[in-house]
Amino acid sequence: MPEFSVRPPAQPHRFAAPIDRLLVGAGCLLVIGAPLLALASCTVWR
Known part of the structure; x- marks a missing residue:
């Protein structure tokens, strides 16, 4: 499985790279924002 990070050259990178960055x-944002949102809602509705 060490070769998983290396992508095949046949795949177009010009359109894949910005979408990958956007998804990442x-x-x-989701991983960092979800706990913060939960914490904020807990402190607000307490």
């Missing part, structure tokens, strides 16, 4: 950014 959205995932990070």
Whole structure:
């Protein structure tokens, strides 16, 4: 499984790269924002 990070050259990178970055950014925002949102809602509705 060490070769999993290396992508085949046949795949177009010009359209894949921005979408990948967008998905990664959205995932990070979701992972970081969800606990913060839960904490904020808990402190507000207490």
